[in-house]
Amino acid sequence: MVSPILELKDINKSFGHVHANKNINLxxxxxxxxxxxxxxxxxxxxxxxxxxxxxxxxxxxxxxxGKSVKLKSPRDSIESGIGMVHQHFMLVxxxxxxxxxxxxxxxxxxxxxNLEKAKKDLINLCExxxxxxxxxxxxxxLSVGFRQRVEILKSLYRGAEILILDEPTGVLTPQEVxxxxxxxxxxxxxxxxxxxxxxxxxxxxxxxxxxxVMRQGEMVGHKxxxxxxxxxxxxxxxxxxxxxxxxxxxxxxxxxxxSVKDLVVKDDLDVTRIKNVSFDIHEGEILGLxxxxxxxxxxxxxxxxGIRKIxxxxxxxxxxxxxxxxxxxxxxxxxxxxLAHVPEDRQRMGLVTDFKAYENLIFGYHHQEPxxxxxxxxxxxxxxxxxxxxxxxxxxxxxxxxxTSNFSGGNQQKIILSRELNENPKxxxxxxxxxxxxxxxxxxxxxxxxxxxxxxxxxxxxxVELDEVLSLSxxxxxxxxxxIVGEKINKNVTDRELGLLMAGVA
Amino acid sequence: MENLAxxxxxxxxxxxxxxxxxxxxxxxxxxxxxxxxxxxxxxxxLAAAFVAAVGSYYFNSPWLGLVLAIIACVSLSMLxxxxxxxxxxxxxxxxxxINILMIGLTTALAAAWFGQAGLTPTLKDNQRFLEIxxxxxxxxxxxxxxxxxxxxxxxxxxIFVYIAYLLVPIVFWIVFKTSFGLRIRAVGENPSAxxxxxxxxxxxxxxxxxxxxxxxxxxxxxxxxxxxxNFFREMSAGRGYLALAALIFGKWHPKTALIACLxxxxxxxxxxxxxxxxxxxxxLIPVQFIQATPYILTVVLLAGFVGKAIAPNAIGQPYIKER
Numbered sequence: 004m005v006s007p008i009l010e011l012k013d014i015n016k017s018f019g020h021v022h023a024n025k026n027i028n029l030x031x032x033x034x035x036x037x038x039x040x041x042x043x044x045x046x047x048x049x050x051x052x053x054x055x056x057x058x059x060x061x062x063x064x065x066x067x068x069g070k071s072v073k074l075k076s077p078r079d080s081i082e083s084g085i086g087m088v089h090q091h092f093m094l095v096x097x098x099x100x101x102x103x104x105x106x107x108x109x110x111x112x113x114x115x116x117n118l119e120k121a122k123k124d125l126i127n128l129c130e131x132x133x134x135x136x137x138x139x140x141x142x143x144x145l146s147v148g149f150r151q152r153v154e155i156l157k158s159l160y161r162g163a164e165i166l167i168l169d170e171p172t173g174v175l176t177p178q179e180v181x182x183x184x185x186x187x188x189x190x191x192x193x194x195x196x197x198x199x200x201x202x203x204x205x206x207x208x209x210x211x212x213x214x215x216v217m218r219q220g221e222m223v224g225h226k227x228x229x230x231x232x233x234x235x236x237x238x239x240x241x242x243x244x245x246x247x248x249x250x251x252x253x254x255x256x257x258x259x260x261x262s263v264k265d266l267v268v269k270d271d272l273d274v275t276r277i278k279n280v281s282f283d284i285h286e287g288e289i290l291g292l293x294x295x296x297x298x299x300x301x302x303x304x305x306x307x308x309g310i311r312k313i314x315x316x317x318x319x320x321x322x323x324x325x326x327x328x329x330x331x332x333x334x335x336x337x338x339x340x341x342l343a344h345v346p347e348d349r350q351r352m353g354l355v356t357d358f359k360a361y362e363n364l365i366f367g368y369h370h371q372e373p374x375x376x377x378x379x380x381x382x383x384x385x386x387x388x389x390x391x392x393x394x395x396x397x398x399x400x401x402x403x404x405x406x407t408s409n410f411s412g413g414n415q416q417k418i419i420l421s422r423e424l425n426e427n428p429k430x431x432x433x434x435x436x437x438x439x440x441x442x443x444x445x446x447x448x449x450x451x452x453x454x455x456x457x458x459x460x461x462x463x464x465x466x467v468e469l470d471e472v473l474s475l476s477x478x479x480x481x482x483x484x485x486x487i488v489g490e491k492i493n494k495n496v497t498d499r500e501l502g503l504l505m506a507g508v509a
Numbered sequence: 510m511e512n513l514a515x516x517x518x519x520x521x522x523x524x525x526x527x528x529x530x531x532x533x534x535x536x537x538x539x540x541x542x543x544x545x546x547x548x549x550x551x552x553x554x555l556a557a558a559f560v561a562a563v564g565s566y567y568f569n570s571p572w573l574g575l576v577l578a579i580i581a582c583v584s585l586s587m588l589x590x591x592x593x594x595x596x597x598x599x600x601x602x603x604x605x606x607i608n609i610l611m612i613g614l615t616t617a618l619a620a621a622w623f624g625q626a627g628l629t630p631t632l633k634d635n636q637r638f639l640e641i642x643x644x645x646x647x648x649x650x651x652x653x654x655x656x657x658x659x660x661x662x663x664x665x666x667x668i669f670v671y672i673a674y675l676l677v678p679i680v681f682w683i684v685f686k687t688s689f690g691l692r693i694r695a696v697g698e699n700p701s702a703x704x705x706x707x708x709x710x711x712x713x714x715x716x717x718x719x720x721x722x723x724x725x726x727x728x729x730x731x732x733x734x735x736x737x738x739n740f741f742r743e744m745s746a747g748r749g750y751l752a753l754a755a756l757i758f759g760k761w762h763p764k765t766a767l768i769a770c771l772x773x774x775x776x777x778x779x780x781x782x783x784x785x786x787x788x789x790x791x792x793l794i795p796v797q798f799i800q801a802t803p804y805i806l807t808v809v810l811l812a813g814f815v816g817k818a819i820a821p822n823a824i825g826q827p828y829i830k831e832r
């Protein structure tokens with residue numbers, strides 16, 4: 004066997020008490036696309052940051068082409084032929100593409116011939132890999148997909164033979180994902196080695212030839228992609244078997260209970276973010292709202308939940324106007340009328356993360372019995388209630404006195420859900436319910452939402468995860484640039500079609 | 510003709526008065542473009558003025574005074590860097606500490622060494638920088654227009670004035686046409702991008718602060734060893750803050766910052782000229798009001814006319830590698 008291009012031996016890394024990487028061994032063969040999969044917090048990004056020289060391992064060795072290397076800084080790694088495309092792009096937004104790429108590798112102190120040479124080299128690279136990037140455009144004018152290409156081009160220009168991509172598809176539309184995969188395949192053709200970090204099983208199956216699975220800081224297995232399947236991988240990731248497709252009965256659609264008509268909403272900077280939106284939600288159905296982040300979903304949820312004033316149009320709950328241009332009911336009244344809201348940004352809007360779990364579990368309902376009487380909180384009742392719901396929603400650890408920020412993302416989300424669902428709302432607005440949540444908790448959260456629907460609740464699910472919208476919704480609407488650009492019945496729609504709508508081209 | 514002479518003298522003063530502002534604004538530009546707030550221009554200018562005056566007095570050389578002032582200001586910039594870059598302290602607090610410390614320290618040292626509260630001894634002509642008469646200025650004096658412009662406006666300034674106006678295009682060139690400038694700008698916009706490009710963020714910020722220290726020293730030396738012949742208490746008189754305002758007003762760009770400095774210099778020159786002169790139709794304006802015009806102008810410009818000044822993205826944020 005050929006010696007691997009990248010080999011990690013017994014890598015250990017701790018941050019304080021957290022043992023992020025435990026005795027990691029990994030071999031990556033030249034010219035392959037190698038997937039590394041694991042839940043959030045499994046230690047994938049830490050491991051790759053060690054390879055890129057951002058962190059130093061506490062112990063262990065790294066070999067490149069059979070030779071042991073010390074990677075003390077990104078400079079060392081870049082010089083060893085490693086490039087990394089980070090989840091959050093490492094680009095200076097008001098710089099041109101060219102400036103971003105040459106940063107740190109300018110060649111000479113004074114700009115002149117070196118820029119011309121860099122341009123020529125970059126144009127060649129763009130042609131080889133069909134990247135199609137205008138070197139003089141400013142980053143802030145580029146779409147997310149193009150920014151990612153700039154990152155890839157940057158790594159190639161710096162001489163990367165091994166390209167690490169950290170969750171590259173999280174921010175892309177399906178079409179952009181296709182483009183990215185094409186580029187990655189052509190890189191592989193040219194003999195480059197690609198390491199793909201992801202938590203999405205589809206991507207692993209589509210693209211990789213080998214896959215390594217991480218769980219809680221450990222490497223739990225290496226597989227040839229051909230000889231495994233999604234279910235196996237999911238089980239290895241979570242440590243138990245997982246239901247990937249939710250089982251759900253068909254919807255029993257009832258009356259319209261929530262309706263939005265000709266809605267126009269502005270954001271804090273006075274920019275119109277919702278341009279003219281109308282839709283209805285019936286009892287017993289989940290309406291999925293798909294779209295790329297930043298197309299008005301945030302403002303829509305805020306307007307619907309009584310946090311944001313609307314410019315015109317009306318919002319009705321059980322045929323009663325709850326918001327129009329003159330006035331809107333505040334969230335407390337809406338709660339009493341049976342509308343619950345699981346906000347998109349759970350740490351900023353859903354929770355006070357410095358407070359204890361039991362306090363967060365009753366927010367919004369704290370003034371009601373049995374939690375308080377004559378304005379005095381009844382701690383005993385609150386604690387026993389908290390214990391009960393935390394048990395019911397499988398919040399781990401089950402300790403109501405723990406500060407909320409110490410819970411993982413998935414458990415924080417469960418705290419919010421248990422608070423909002425406990426009152427059996429008639430209408431439920433949910434934003435990004437599984438963002439940053441592990442696959443095990445995703446399954447649980449999805450099941451709860453389906454249960455609510457089956458009990459007759461009307462649910463609006465706003466999510467940028469297309470898989471989630473597709474697996475949960477009965478009907479799907481797509482939002483683009485403040486408008487609803489399409490409505491589909493979930494039975495006969497593909498992610499292709501939705502992707503085109505999301506990109507605003509259909 | 511008298512009006513023309515007036516205008517010439519007004520412009521001449523404008524160039525002189527703007528000089529310390531330009532040095533300070535360019536100094537601030539390097540720090541702030543690299544992501545480090547420099548609210549401490551005032552304190553450093555004061556320190557430089559004091560050190561330059563004292564150094565020149567002891568060693569009989571204004572140049573040596575300038576070198577010592579540079580050393581002092583670079584040290585203060587390093588102190589600011591140590592607190593706010595290495596130890597990730599609050600940048601504004603660190604600057605305020607430098608400003609307050611320098612007001613007290615310069616006054617106290619002057620009192621201890623020279624027995625005069627906040628004054629240093631008057632410098633002799635060989636201990637200070639003198640006005641330079643450019644070649645042919647005297648012979649061209651009486652040529653119309655050219656004489657006015659060359660002899661009365663351009664000639665006859667202290668060396669710092671000429672250095673300041675040469676400095677601006679040099680700063681522009683460094684910031685926009687060299688890799689050092691590219692890195693400085695990048696580290697103030699997105700330090701993570703710089704880090705992942707294999708460049709040390711901290712050392713970049715220290716380098717920027719070093720340049721900052723050198724440049725601000727010129728502003729102080731100009732005050733105490735050129736325009737004046739000694740140091741006196743709080744002689745920087747808010748110029749550091751004014752320069753910072755000019756930098757913001759100029760959107761962290763050398764050319765527009767220069768224009769802002771000139772505008773402040775002009776209003777200051779104008780107010781000196783207007784003191785005690787009755788304005789037609791209004792009469793005599795109280796001198797305090799006239800003296801306040803540059804500051805009022807600052808507030809008005811910053812509040813309304815400049816439009817949104819977009820600061821470097823990472824300004825004020827200590828760089829912490831994320832996990």
